[in-house]
Amino acid sequence: MSRRLLAWAADTLLPPLASFVVLVCLWQAAVVFFDIKPFLLPSPLHVAAAIQTHFGPLVHATLLTAVGALCGFLLSFAAGFLISLLFSQSRLVSRSLYPYAIFMQTVPIVAIAPLIILWIGHGFAGVVAVSFIIAIFPIIANTTAGLTRVEGNLLDLFSMYNASRWEVLRRLRIPSAVPSMLTGARISSGLSVIGAIVGEFFAGYGTEDFGLGYLIILTNGQAKTDYLFACILFCTLLGLAIFSSVNLMSNLLLSRWGGAED
Secondary structure, three states: OHHHHHHHHHHHOHHHHHHHHHHHHHHHHHHHHOOOOOOOOOOHHHHHHHHHHOHHHHHHHHHHHHHHHHHHHHHHHHHHHHHHHHHHHOHHHHHHHHHHHHHHHHOOHHHHHHHHHHHHOOOHHHHHHHHHHHHHHHHHHHHHHHHHOOOHHHHHHHHHOOOOHHHHHHHHHHHHHHHHHHHHHHHHHHHHHHHHHHHHHHOOOOOOOOOHHHHHHHHHHOOOHHHHHHHHHHHHHHHHHHHHHHHHHHHHHHHHHOOOOO
């Protein structure tokens, strides 16, 4: 077991870690060689010092953003699945409403986020709403495709046994759609973090609580570039953590369908 774990770690973790180390070394060398001013591009050492100085606020902001992103993701997953079920059962409904789902994806969120905040209000609810809107389309698109693209031979087999529409949905369409649905979940997990951060640009959490989005605006306005880079790093780590968790759960579920995906 320990050998398999070490082999998995060497195969999965070492390549990106090695690339990260090389990138940081090149970054440090470029700053020193070209004598770049810290307010333009801080060195990795300056960023590390900023993380050490502001570690408490960074962790607090990351946790708050994580809660908003996870709530937005879970709501988008539940709503997207239910909407996809509706689309798969009626072509008329799908043709009538699917373009509006595309509309939610194509309109820039920064253009409609102020309206969302105006309608829902500032604070946590506004952040979750923006995250929800950004994350829902991949769930709808992938799950709808999985529910509707079922092999004709299997549908004929269920028809031979006089299966009801509910039985076809429960025993054939939904199990067949699981891989597609989980693919959409992977995409949405990353988008939910982006949505939460964008929501924090406009909604915020009040005068005492603040997420990573607020810190990004604050540090950019004060030209604290090292602190800004630290915020961006924590945003990246948060996105990776949520995506990796969803990917792990997806692979565990997909193992029931003949082996997890790579």
